[in-house]
Structures are given as C-alpha cells and as structure tokens.
Amino acid sequence: MADTPVRSMPVPAEPAVFSGVTIALAAPCARWSLRARDAALLEKVTGLKLPRKIGEVVGETVCLGPDEWLTRAPAGATLPDGAGEKVAVVDIAERALTLTLSGPAAARVIAAGCPRDVERLPFPYASRTVFEGVEVLLQRDAEDAFTIEVWRSFAPWLWTALTQAAADMEHLPA
Amino acid sequence: MSGYRIDGLGRVDRSRRVNFTFDGQAYAGFAGDSLASALLAHGVTLFGRSFKYHRPRGLLGAGAEEPNALVTVERGGGVFTPNLRATAVEIHEGLVARSQNRWPSLKTDFGSINDRLGRFFPAGFYNKTFMWPRSFWEKLYEPAIRRMAGLGDAPTVADPDHYAATYAHCELLIIGAGPAGIDAALEAAGTKQRVILIDENAEMGGGALADPALAAWLERSLKALAEAPNVTLLKRTTAFGYYHDNFIGAVERLTDHLANPGPQSLRAPREQLWRIRAGEVVLATGAIERPLVFAGNDVPGVMLASAARTFLFRDGVAVGRNVAVMAAHDSGWKDACAMARAGMGVAAIIDCRSEVDPALVQEAESLGIDCLIHWSVVGVNGRHGVKSVQVLHHDDFLDRRLPCDALLMAGGWTPSVHLWSHSLGSLAWSDDWGAYLPDKPNEKVRCVGACAGKWSFGSGMNVGHLETNRNPAAIKAFVDFQNDVTAKDISLAVREGMKSVEHIKRYTTNGMATDQGKTSNLNALQLASAAMGKPVPEIGLTTFRPPYTPQTFGALAGHAQGPLFQPTRKSPIDSWAEAQGAVYEPVAQWRRARYFPKPGEDMHKAVARECLAVRERVGIFDASTLGKIEVIGPDAAEFLNRMYTNPWKALEPGRCRYGLLLGEDGFIRDDGVSARMAPDRFHLTTTTGGAARVLNMMEDYLQTEWPDLDVWLTSTTEQWAVIALQGPKAREVIAPLVQGIDLSPEAFPHMAVREGTICGVPTRLFRVSFTGELGFEINVPAGFGRHVWEQVFAAGQAHGITPYGTETMHVLRAEKGFIIVGQDTDGTVTPHDAGLDWAVGKKKPDFVGKRSLARPDIVADGRKQLVGLLTDNPAEVLEEGAQIVADPNQPVPMKMIGHVTSSYASATLGRSIAMALVADGRARVGQKLHIPMPGRVITATVTDTLFYDREGSRLDG
Amino acid sequence: MILIHCPYCDEQRPGLEFAYAGEAHIARPADPSALSDEEWERFLFIRANPRGRHHERWRHIHGCARFFNAVRDTVSDKFELTYKAGEPRK
Incomplete structure (x- = not known):
C-alpha cells in the first residue's frame, strides 16, 4: 500500500499572474538552519562557504544573524549533521515554503505589508522581517525578483494577502 | 445655471453638468464643484443643525476647517458615510447627500427647542445635570441625549468596500500642495531624492486655486512635477497623523468621487492607507482664517472671508450679492477688494481696529465699498440666512442696521500646526502674528509658507469678543461652532475655577471631536x-491629536478585513479536517479541529462518541500545532537541566521526559514531553500557545545569562506534522505501516522515541500518551503530514479508527488529571499548587524559578491547590470559571475559596468531572464544597485529580 | 512606528521587527539559593522605572533574533543608543 508519498502544499500550484507581478510557489527544496560561534568550523563541517555579514547571500547560503545561517539545496540533498561538534545543523526543509514574486511591481506588492524600504534593498540580500505582523524571510535576487519564505501554517494567509495587494495594484498606477 | 454662479470665474468645468440631490431635492452643479459650492450656487445657505442647540448652520469655511456643514452621503444598499464636510465632498452624477442632526427636516427641527432652553445647557452641563438619580441615567438621560445630540448616525450594515494599505519610503515628504509646498517640491524635482507631495483636495494648488493670477504658474508647476520621475503626487490624500521617526499616516480616497466606481468585485479599493517613512518632512499645511466672536456669528451666511474668496475664485460662486465684511485683519480688506473687483457686490467693510492702512481704505473706497473703521458687528438679522447686520460705532455705542445678504469674517490667521504638534515640535507665541508658530522641531521637519507664519496677508489685531452694547450674559457668540461652545461658556468655565486650558477644553468641549479646534482654539485662548x-x-495650548480630519475605520484597517483580518495558521492536516466537516476553534493564532460531528450530532454527542472510541478502540488526532524546538550542542543537557524543574542530564538517547518550565517567580509557564534524540540533540515540545514564548524565554537565557553554553535552539514546530494515535488498537494500526522500528512494548516502551519510516516517510515516532491509553505521536515532515494521516486513517478503518478534536483531547486528559497550562494554571500556580511536585528535581542546586519556590508567600499555607470535583448530581456539568464557597448560607458577598478550571461530561465515566483551584484544596479531599449559580447552589465533593485508570494499566494497550 | 538601530545588523530597522524585553543589566544571580528573601525580591521585582534615561533590553526578534541593550528616554521615547548584549552599561 505504500505508494510514493504525496506532498501537499497549502497554496495553489498555479502562479497568480498580474500585469506587473507574478506570484508563484517555488519548487520544494532542502533547507538547513546552521548555527555556530565559529563560522570556520561550520564551514569545515558542512563544506559550505558562509557569508559573514548579516543579510549577505553567497550562493544558496544566507547569513541571518551573528551565529546563524540558512542554506538551501535541491530537494533530496543531504548535509552532515555535525554531531559532536560545536555546531547545530537542523533540517528545516518542511518548515517553510517559498513564494517568488517577479516583475516590475514586485517591490510595491511587498511594500503593501512590509515596513522595510523594499525598493532600495540591495541584491542579492536576504533578511527576516515582517509582512503585516507575520515573520518572513525576504530575499531580493534581482531588481524585479524577490522571494518570500514563510512558515507553512502562515502560507495560505500570506498568499491571500500578496495576491490581494497585487490585485489592488492593478487599480493603483505607480 | 443662474443664481450665484459668476460667469468667467472659477475652475469648475462648465461643459460638464452634474446632477445630485441634497435632502431629496434635485440640484445640478459642474464637474469640479464641491457639494458646498454647488449648493451655494443655488443660493442654499442652510446646511445643518448644530450639535447641542440644533441651531441652523451654514458654511463657515471652504475646506477641511468646516465645522458646521457635516453631511451624510449615501453609498447605496443602506451603506452611507456620515459626518463628511460638504466642502470636501466632490459632487458626481447621482450623488445623494443629506443633512444631519435634524428631525423631521432641516428647516423645521424639533430639536431646536434646545436653543431656547440654552440657559439650561451651560458649560459643564453634562457633568452637573445627570449626576442623579442614578437610575434615571440608563432609561432617560442617555437615550434622550443620544437622540438629540451627536454628529450623524453610524451605518448598521457591513461595509461592502475593500481598502488597500501600503508602506512608502521617501527622502522628502511634503504635506500640502499650496504654493509653498509646490515650491518645495519643485526644488527637489529632478534630484535623486524620492519626493512625495500630498494634498487633501481633489486638485493640487491650495490657495493658488483661488488666485487667478497664479493660474498659469500653477499649471506649469504641476506639469513639471508630474513629469519629474522622482516625484510622487498624491491628491485626495489626507496626512492625518505624524508619528515617531518621521512616520506619517495618510489616507488616499480613491473611489468616493466617482459616479460609477464599477461592480464591487472589480472595483478599486475605496481608500488606501499610506504609512510613509520620510527622511525629511516639509509641512506646507497653510493657515486657517479665524472667525470673530459676536452675537449671531453662526447665522447661515456668516462665514470666513477667505472661504468666500475661495468659493468665488476657485468655484465661480458668489456667497452673496451684497456682502459685508467684518475685519480685524488686513486680509479681510484684500479679500473684499479682490472680490469686488471680480464683480461681487461688497456693501461695506467693518473693522474693529481704530486704524487701518490708508492704502487699503483708499482702494476699498475706490471700489465703492463703505468703510466703517472702529466699528463692530453686534448682531445678525435672519434665521436661515443673513438679511442685515447690526453694526456698532465704538465711540457712540449706538448700533444701526446695515443691509447685506452675507457677512464675511476676517479675524486673522492660525497656522495649521496640527501635524507639527503631533510630531511634538514646540510652539512659540508670536505677538506679531497673533498666533502660535512652530518653534523647535522634534523630528527632521520644517514648516514653510503660512504654516510657518510666513504670509503676505498683512497684519491684524487679536480680539476675544468684539465690542458690544448688549448684555454679554444674554447673547450667544460662538467660539467652537462644531461643539456649540460660546464665549459665555468660556468665561463661565473660568469663573467656576478652570484655570488650565486643558480643563477649559474638557469642561466646555471646546476644540474637541472631529474638528480639533481648527477655527476655535485661538479665539478660546483669547x-x-x-x-x-x-x-x-x-495659558498654554491644548494638545492637537490625530487624526487631523476624521478617517474611515476601513482605511485604518487596510487589507485587514475578511479572510485577512488576522493571520490564521493552518496545520498540514487542516484541509483534511475541513473536508470532513470539522468544527474549529481558535487556539493562539491557529484554527484547530474541535470535534468531528456526524449528521445530527451536537458537540456533546460527538465528543462522547470520540472519547469512547479512543478508550475502546483507537482515535486519531492532529497534534501538529504543538510547539517544537530542536536543542543542539555539547551543553544541550546542561541547558535543559537549568531551564526545566526536573533532571535531564541522565536521560538516555531514545527516551522522553515530561518537562515543567517555570518563570523565575516560581510559577508554571509551560510544559511538554521532550525526547533525547542523541547525546547532543533534543526534540522539545511545548504547548501550542506557548511555542513562541518558550523559545523566546530560552533564547533570552542562552544569549544573555549563559552565553558560555554551546547550545543552539531552532524552532521545528512547522517542520513536523504530528499525528497522535491513541487507544488500545494504536499499535495494531501502525504496525503494517512502520519500517525500521520494533514496536513491541519491550523494545519500544512508554516515553520512548524511535526513528524510522512510516508509509515511506521518515518519522520520529514517540510513544507518549496524553490520554492514558497506549499512544503514539507520529512526527513526519510537514509536507507529507496529510499523506501519512490518510494512510493511517485508511489502515485504521478495520479497527474502528475515529478522528477526534481538541474538545475530546481535553476530556481525555482531564479524566487522567493531566493539566493544561493556561487553563488549569493562570500564571500564579506553582508545581506544588498543581500537584506536580514529582516533576521537580529536589537535588538540583538550581533551575529557573527554584529560588522562588522557597519564597515566604509560596511556602505559606492557604494557597490554592488543584483538586478534582465530583458533583453530587453526576449529570451536572459545572461551568468553567464558576466560583467555589465553603458555606453556601453565608451572606453575600460570600468568601470565595476557589474556582473551577476544567469541567466536562465524561462518557467514559458516565458522569461529570471537574478540576478546580481551591484554597488548601488537598486538605479538603472528601469535603463537600458549594458552587453558587444564579438561582441555585451546586454541591460537589473534593477529590484528587485522577479520575480514570488509577493503576495506569492501559498505557501498554 | 519607531525605528531602532540593531547593533548586530548595524542598521536602522522598523520597530515592528523588535520586541521589548524589560530593564537591562539585571543579571541573574550565580547562586540564587544563597540569596536572602529580600535580595531575591530585589532581583525579581524591583525595577528602576525612571523618568528619562532608561537602560532596557530589546530583541530583534523578526530580524537577526539577538537580544541587545538600549538607552531610551522614557519621556521623549527617543533612543539614545543601542549596544550589544554583554557590553558594559553605557
């Protein structure tokens, strides 16, 4: 009876397309939370190159805090768990999901609920922040390309909030 | 169109006729008209009834300062917006507006009897009159006052519109698009700065809209700004509040001015809330002209001179054919001359000053205007409009009649410092300007133009009450038109001992409500x-408070309505429960399935069925919302040992332990079962509601008290879906689905954890029980939670598997006496109070909260302790929260010795059970206590909290 | 909404990203059991609550997640400075 396990996602698989922005659910991926006082030790344990400045993005790895990183990899990838070392490697692949926002209105849609100066964020850049009180990990990859990572249980609400903001944007010329 | 419209003047579009109604009467205006200007053009002077005295009122101003002409605009389907200023309502085809605060009609208003009873409504009337008898308040005073007073009605149907909200950032925010604001914007146009220019009106230009000489400049400037890529222009946008660190709240009105905003589903948001963070703010909010204080200054047709000028030059409407001007300031002369030159009949300028700039007088006389210098108006003749005014020569103190059809007041100017005051900038009195001017800023902000006192209207004199030859006690000379405060009220307040301006404000209501003293503050001060x-x-100045003008609740809510009202967290299995028709309850931000009713079942029946299924067969429960924290590092066990009350260092990998968490005050904060996955890795669980709080508390200790510990915490609440399988058949259900784990009781005892796979998905399988039955909590990666749930549910069919919700979970745990933190504890309960001494490590030298367990008040006798209650009548289910007394016959107020914390009908036991916090509870076991309820008293016997399976024989199935 | 400078991110960030965490520089005693009731009471309950300059803790909870210290004027609600946890009182 054990068929291939079916993965359920809490937001639509179909992208929401608006004139200035497309909002879509990104493919599932592997994610790990990485913690250590000594970044070099963590690099040794994981084999990853770690950015040292908060907000900095190197490849698929983001520096979130003075001793905290997030790294992503294609689904199914593995990472040593650092057992016995003064590091913490935690699988958080399923904790969050990623929404992508692309298009010239992407920054404005995010600004509907995010108090950061989204338009002036550098890229690549990533940081935790809030969208109307919900914690998100906001990443900017290019002028018109953002991702928002959000804990799974908040995702239906965030999807509705972002698509509503995008729909409103159609009525509100920049 | 005839009436008062002047050909060749104004900016309204005379090629576009706009039909609308006011109080059921059809009118037509032009595109660009406000409701005020369109009605004025028809000679309408009566716009509303005053707040307290129901006096007939007309327009005082031409913009946001208007205190009188508050109207209600219909939005269809029973939806309407009350309290809109007629001066700020743009007319559109089909607009339906009505006046307020009158019955049965605006012209014949029964409430106006209040005006003749005026001497019974002095300042402080409410404070003085309705003190006694107390019983009259609810039945008589309040309903009567509510009917008579007030500002319009509140709509009773839900608002069908939706609203948008956004944050915006700019280097320069300019508020007010009059000449000063536009100049500031032009200066920054073309730079790298992001500039936002906002203005409350439909058209930008401010005072320039009423100055034909500036028309060409205005057009040129607005074009240049519209073309500047770094400038954002927001018209119909009111900056209503100025908050910390240059954070400004503004509301942009998007659809109210449209005749056909389209069907609701396709419609633009009605309004958008702008939350603007600005590097620098420039306030170009202008100045508001002051009325003058004299008897009859509120008769319809008596208005500000600047308003008359605006109606004439902006809208092409003359407020009269033969007007008089009452001036205390040069600006009145300039306005009068400008209007006379434009063709409006100006009969006279009356000025209370003894000297006036001869050049002004000469100009006025050359235009045929009668100049009465050192004269004052002492009365206005007419009820719904001005027929004439009584003027008094200051020397002979005799008054004479001066025919006119409108009286314009020019009392000087008050800079609009409301936003400046919100920002906590200081104000300084200027004798020269006769006004408070912005002084020291508290933010990066500067004022420009009239708001900074820089105006070119000449000078004037500050007067409180104009000279009069009448008994000041017998006249009504209004100071605050919106709140119906008269000069008499102010002097009465002072006579009755109000020494501070803040007291005078509250005693008289001057400067309160939606008006915020725009036209009244300075006169009240004088x-x-x-x-x-x-x-x-x-004397000082009262504090201006946001909002500058009233804003809709919808705009302040922004997107937060309907499904976006607040975030609702949903578990990975939520969609399955929804499909099964689960009834939900909110738990923290989550919605959780409370029970799964079958057709015809109420909650009681459904819960009884679910409970019995778990006890007799097997139940399946979504426990995904439990907080989970991965604790990792060489010092992980040491850290947990310090945080929790019980010892953790000796816990072997693969085993679980109940953890009890206290605050430093010794009171229970949270609890949960946690597992040691490896020597340096723990899987903690917390309560659903406590998840974020516990993580924050643990991070706090780790980061700030014990930074030497090598431990890291990661929230894994949402990494795992948790499927609780409870009941004697639980093992049989999962046995065929699990790989890599020996499920036998010997290999996998109670309070153990194993890793393996279930339904092809990796799992952390816990053998734990919150029901007293054999139980498993299946942790699987969240994305596969629903898949595994469905597989387990299918496999369980042969065993009579039953989904159950939080209500059943609560009953089952109560039968076993397990507490729920936050229900059976309330932040003042120690482990001893809760009967959890067994979970406190006696030999541990320290843990969070340990020292407090020896505090005198914690070890004292008489503390409330958690006990069980069994009602004499087994069918009686106590109310949670009900108070408990020892002697039901004592007089009221009774001495209450505790309260019921949990109470259920237990299908398993065939009777009700309850838990309660009772003073010295454990010493009372066996005693009868009493629960007084309305009309009766319930009696119950105190027991311990373990109601079912005292031997714990059911844990192994 | 206030702006707060996070000493770890070294950026001014919106107040919504932060959580207040009480008065600063109240260290948990190394051995609470050695304290008298009065000393424990002082640690547990007694706070300065000044009018004016207040040393307090904040957490950049929706940012880098670090606790840090701040000096804020309780009258003007303005932040004078922020500094990292563990640094001496400023």
Whole structure:
C-alpha cells in the first residue's frame, strides 16, 4: 500500500499572474538552519562557504544573524549533521515554503505589508522581517525578483494577502 | 445655471453638468464643484443643525476647517458615510447627500427647542445635570441625549468596500500642495531624492486655486512635477497623523468621487492607507482664517472671508450679492477688494481696529465699498440666512442696521500646526502674528509658507469678543461652532475655577471631536486670557491629536478585513479536517479541529462518541500545532537541566521526559514531553500557545545569562506534522505501516522515541500518551503530514479508527488529571499548587524559578491547590470559571475559596468531572464544597485529580 | 512606528521587527539559593522605572533574533543608543 508519498502544499500550484507581478510557489527544496560561534568550523563541517555579514547571500547560503545561517539545496540533498561538534545543523526543509514574486511591481506588492524600504534593498540580500505582523524571510535576487519564505501554517494567509495587494495594484498606477 | 454662479470665474468645468440631490431635492452643479459650492450656487445657505442647540448652520469655511456643514452621503444598499464636510465632498452624477442632526427636516427641527432652553445647557452641563438619580441615567438621560445630540448616525450594515494599505519610503515628504509646498517640491524635482507631495483636495494648488493670477504658474508647476520621475503626487490624500521617526499616516480616497466606481468585485479599493517613512518632512499645511466672536456669528451666511474668496475664485460662486465684511485683519480688506473687483457686490467693510492702512481704505473706497473703521458687528438679522447686520460705532455705542445678504469674517490667521504638534515640535507665541508658530522641531521637519507664519496677508489685531452694547450674559457668540461652545461658556468655565486650558477644553468641549479646534482654539485662548487676566502665552495650548480630519475605520484597517483580518495558521492536516466537516476553534493564532460531528450530532454527542472510541478502540488526532524546538550542542543537557524543574542530564538517547518550565517567580509557564534524540540533540515540545514564548524565554537565557553554553535552539514546530494515535488498537494500526522500528512494548516502551519510516516517510515516532491509553505521536515532515494521516486513517478503518478534536483531547486528559497550562494554571500556580511536585528535581542546586519556590508567600499555607470535583448530581456539568464557597448560607458577598478550571461530561465515566483551584484544596479531599449559580447552589465533593485508570494499566494497550 | 538601530545588523530597522524585553543589566544571580528573601525580591521585582534615561533590553526578534541593550528616554521615547548584549552599561 505504500505508494510514493504525496506532498501537499497549502497554496495553489498555479502562479497568480498580474500585469506587473507574478506570484508563484517555488519548487520544494532542502533547507538547513546552521548555527555556530565559529563560522570556520561550520564551514569545515558542512563544506559550505558562509557569508559573514548579516543579510549577505553567497550562493544558496544566507547569513541571518551573528551565529546563524540558512542554506538551501535541491530537494533530496543531504548535509552532515555535525554531531559532536560545536555546531547545530537542523533540517528545516518542511518548515517553510517559498513564494517568488517577479516583475516590475514586485517591490510595491511587498511594500503593501512590509515596513522595510523594499525598493532600495540591495541584491542579492536576504533578511527576516515582517509582512503585516507575520515573520518572513525576504530575499531580493534581482531588481524585479524577490522571494518570500514563510512558515507553512502562515502560507495560505500570506498568499491571500500578496495576491490581494497585487490585485489592488492593478487599480493603483505607480 | 443662474443664481450665484459668476460667469468667467472659477475652475469648475462648465461643459460638464452634474446632477445630485441634497435632502431629496434635485440640484445640478459642474464637474469640479464641491457639494458646498454647488449648493451655494443655488443660493442654499442652510446646511445643518448644530450639535447641542440644533441651531441652523451654514458654511463657515471652504475646506477641511468646516465645522458646521457635516453631511451624510449615501453609498447605496443602506451603506452611507456620515459626518463628511460638504466642502470636501466632490459632487458626481447621482450623488445623494443629506443633512444631519435634524428631525423631521432641516428647516423645521424639533430639536431646536434646545436653543431656547440654552440657559439650561451651560458649560459643564453634562457633568452637573445627570449626576442623579442614578437610575434615571440608563432609561432617560442617555437615550434622550443620544437622540438629540451627536454628529450623524453610524451605518448598521457591513461595509461592502475593500481598502488597500501600503508602506512608502521617501527622502522628502511634503504635506500640502499650496504654493509653498509646490515650491518645495519643485526644488527637489529632478534630484535623486524620492519626493512625495500630498494634498487633501481633489486638485493640487491650495490657495493658488483661488488666485487667478497664479493660474498659469500653477499649471506649469504641476506639469513639471508630474513629469519629474522622482516625484510622487498624491491628491485626495489626507496626512492625518505624524508619528515617531518621521512616520506619517495618510489616507488616499480613491473611489468616493466617482459616479460609477464599477461592480464591487472589480472595483478599486475605496481608500488606501499610506504609512510613509520620510527622511525629511516639509509641512506646507497653510493657515486657517479665524472667525470673530459676536452675537449671531453662526447665522447661515456668516462665514470666513477667505472661504468666500475661495468659493468665488476657485468655484465661480458668489456667497452673496451684497456682502459685508467684518475685519480685524488686513486680509479681510484684500479679500473684499479682490472680490469686488471680480464683480461681487461688497456693501461695506467693518473693522474693529481704530486704524487701518490708508492704502487699503483708499482702494476699498475706490471700489465703492463703505468703510466703517472702529466699528463692530453686534448682531445678525435672519434665521436661515443673513438679511442685515447690526453694526456698532465704538465711540457712540449706538448700533444701526446695515443691509447685506452675507457677512464675511476676517479675524486673522492660525497656522495649521496640527501635524507639527503631533510630531511634538514646540510652539512659540508670536505677538506679531497673533498666533502660535512652530518653534523647535522634534523630528527632521520644517514648516514653510503660512504654516510657518510666513504670509503676505498683512497684519491684524487679536480680539476675544468684539465690542458690544448688549448684555454679554444674554447673547450667544460662538467660539467652537462644531461643539456649540460660546464665549459665555468660556468665561463661565473660568469663573467656576478652570484655570488650565486643558480643563477649559474638557469642561466646555471646546476644540474637541472631529474638528480639533481648527477655527476655535485661538479665539478660546483669547477669551480665556481676558477672563483670567493673563497673557495668552501663559495659558498654554491644548494638545492637537490625530487624526487631523476624521478617517474611515476601513482605511485604518487596510487589507485587514475578511479572510485577512488576522493571520490564521493552518496545520498540514487542516484541509483534511475541513473536508470532513470539522468544527474549529481558535487556539493562539491557529484554527484547530474541535470535534468531528456526524449528521445530527451536537458537540456533546460527538465528543462522547470520540472519547469512547479512543478508550475502546483507537482515535486519531492532529497534534501538529504543538510547539517544537530542536536543542543542539555539547551543553544541550546542561541547558535543559537549568531551564526545566526536573533532571535531564541522565536521560538516555531514545527516551522522553515530561518537562515543567517555570518563570523565575516560581510559577508554571509551560510544559511538554521532550525526547533525547542523541547525546547532543533534543526534540522539545511545548504547548501550542506557548511555542513562541518558550523559545523566546530560552533564547533570552542562552544569549544573555549563559552565553558560555554551546547550545543552539531552532524552532521545528512547522517542520513536523504530528499525528497522535491513541487507544488500545494504536499499535495494531501502525504496525503494517512502520519500517525500521520494533514496536513491541519491550523494545519500544512508554516515553520512548524511535526513528524510522512510516508509509515511506521518515518519522520520529514517540510513544507518549496524553490520554492514558497506549499512544503514539507520529512526527513526519510537514509536507507529507496529510499523506501519512490518510494512510493511517485508511489502515485504521478495520479497527474502528475515529478522528477526534481538541474538545475530546481535553476530556481525555482531564479524566487522567493531566493539566493544561493556561487553563488549569493562570500564571500564579506553582508545581506544588498543581500537584506536580514529582516533576521537580529536589537535588538540583538550581533551575529557573527554584529560588522562588522557597519564597515566604509560596511556602505559606492557604494557597490554592488543584483538586478534582465530583458533583453530587453526576449529570451536572459545572461551568468553567464558576466560583467555589465553603458555606453556601453565608451572606453575600460570600468568601470565595476557589474556582473551577476544567469541567466536562465524561462518557467514559458516565458522569461529570471537574478540576478546580481551591484554597488548601488537598486538605479538603472528601469535603463537600458549594458552587453558587444564579438561582441555585451546586454541591460537589473534593477529590484528587485522577479520575480514570488509577493503576495506569492501559498505557501498554 | 519607531525605528531602532540593531547593533548586530548595524542598521536602522522598523520597530515592528523588535520586541521589548524589560530593564537591562539585571543579571541573574550565580547562586540564587544563597540569596536572602529580600535580595531575591530585589532581583525579581524591583525595577528602576525612571523618568528619562532608561537602560532596557530589546530583541530583534523578526530580524537577526539577538537580544541587545538600549538607552531610551522614557519621556521623549527617543533612543539614545543601542549596544550589544554583554557590553558594559553605557
């Protein structure tokens, strides 16, 4: 009876397309939370190159805090768990999901609920922040390309909030 | 169109006729008209009834300062917006507006009897009159006052519109698009700065809209700004509040001015809330002209001179054919001359000053205007409009009649410093300007133009009450038109001992409500100054508060309505429960399935069925919302040992332990079962509601008290879906689905954890029980939670598997006496109080909260302790929260010795059970206590909290 | 909404990203059991609550997640400075 396990996602698989922005659910991926006082030790344990400045993005790895990183990899990838070392490697692949926002209105849609100066964020850049009180990990990859990572249980609400903001944007010329 | 419309003047579009109604009467105006200007053009002078005295009122101003002409605009389907200023309502085809605060009609209003009873409504009337008898308040005073007073009605149907909200950031925010604001924007146009220019009106230009000489400049400037890529222009946008660190709240009105905003589903948001963070703010909010204080100054047709000028030059409407001007300031002369030159009939300028700039007088005389210098108006003849005014020569103190059809007041200027005051900038009194001007900023902000006192209207004189030959006690000379405060009220307040301007404000209501003293504050100060014999700067100024003008609740809510009202967290299995028709309850931000009713079942029946299924067969429960924290590092066990009350260092990998968490005050904060996955890795669980709080508390200790510990915490609440399988058949259900784990009781005892796979998905399988039955909690990666749930549910069919919700979970745990933190504890309960001494490590030298367990008040006798209660009548289910007494026959108020914390009908036991916090509870076991309820008293016997399976024989199935 | 400078991110960030965490520089005693009731009471309950300059803790909870210290004027609600946890009182 054990068929291939079916993965359920809490937001639509179909992208929401608006004139200035497309909002879509990104493919599932592997994610790990990485913690250590000594970044070099963590690099040794994981084999990853770690950015040292908060907000900095190197490849698929983001520096979130003075001793905290997030790294992503294609689904199914593995990472040593650092057992016995003064590091913490935690699988958080399923904790969050990623929404992508692309298009010239992407920054404005995010600004509907995010108090950061989204338009002036550098890229690549990533940081935790809030969208109307919900914690998100906001990443900017290019002028018109953002991702928002959000804990799974908040995702239906965030999807509705972002698509509503995008729909409103159609009525509100920049 | 005839009436008062002047050909060749104004900016309205005379090629576009706009039909609308006011109080059921059809009118037509032009595109660009406000409701005020369109009605004025028809000679309408009566716009509303005043707040307290129901006096007939017309327009005082032409913009946001208007205190009188508050109207209700219909939005269809029973939806309407009350309290809109007629001066700020743009007419559109089909607009339906009505007046307020009158019955049965605006012209015949029964409430106006209040005006003749005026001497019974002095300042402080409400404070004085309705003190007694108390019983009259609810039945008589309040309903009567509510009917008579007030500002319009509140709509009773839900608002069908939706609203948008956004944050915006700019280097320069300019508020007010009059000449000063536009100049500031032009200066920054073309730079790298992001500039936002906002203005509350439909058209930008401010005072320039009423100055034909500036028309070409205005057009040129607005074009340049529209073309500047770094400038954002927001018209119909009111900056209503100025908050910390240059954070400004503004509301942009998007659809109210449209005749056909389209069907609701396709419609633009009605309004958008702008939350603007600005590097620098420029306030170009202008100045508001002051009325003058004299008897009859509120008769319809008496208005500000600047308003008349605006109606004439902006809208092409003359407010009269033969007007008089009552001036205390040069600006009145300039306005009068400008209007006369444009063709409006100006009969006379009356000025209370003894000297006036001869050039002004000469110009006025050359235009045929009668100049009465050192004269004052002492009365206005007419009820719904001005027929004539009584003017008094200051020398002979005799008054004579001066025919006119409108009276314009020019009392000087008050800079609009509301936003400046919100920002906590200080104000300084200027004798030269006769006004408070912005002084020291508290933010990066500057004022420009009239708001900074820089105006070119000439000079004037500050007067409180104009000279009069009448008994000041017998006349009504209004100071605050919106709140119906008269000069008499101010002097009465001072006589009755109100020494501070803040007290005078509250006693008289001057400067309160939606108006925020726009036209009244300075006049009230002048009068208070005279009454107290103190100069104005010594009296101070009341605090202006947001909002500058009233804003809709919808705009303030922004997107937060309907499904976006607040975030609702949903578990990975939520969609399955929804499909099964689960009834939900909110738990923290989550919605959780409370029970799964079958057709015809109420909650009681469904819960009884679910409970019995778990006890007799097997139940399946979504426990995904439990908080989970991965604790990792060489010092992980040491850290947990310090945080929790019980010892953790000796816990072997693969085993679980109940953890009890206290605050430093010794009171229970949270609890949960946690597992040691590896020597340096723990899987903690917390309560659903406590998840974020516990993580924050643990991070706090780790980061700030014990930074030497090598431990890291990661929230894994949402990494795992948790499927609780409870009941004697639980093992049989999962046995065929699990790989890599020996499920036998010997290999996998109670309070153990194993890793393996279930339904092809990796799992952390816990053998734990919150029901007293054999139980498993299946942790699987969240994305596969629903898949595994469905597989387990299918496999369980042969065993009579039953989904159950939080209500059943609560009953089952109560039968076993397991507490729920936050229900059976309330932040003042120690482990001893809760009967959890067994979970406190006696030999541990320290843990969070340990020292407090020896505090005198914690070890004292008489503390409330958690006990069980069994009602004499087994069918009686106590109310949670009900108070408990020892002697039901004592007089009221009774001495209450505790309260019921949990109470259920237990299907398993065939009777009700309850838990309660009772003073010295454990010493009372076996005693009868009483629960007084309305009309009766329930009696119950105190027991311990373990109601079912005292031997714990059911844990192994 | 206030702006707060996070000493770890070294950026001014919106107040919504932060959580207040009480008065600063109240260290948990190394051995609470050695304290008298009065000393424990002082640690547990007694706070300065000044009018004016207040040393307090904040957490950049929706940012880098670090606790840090701040000096804020309780009258003007303005932040004078922020500094990292563990640094001496400023």
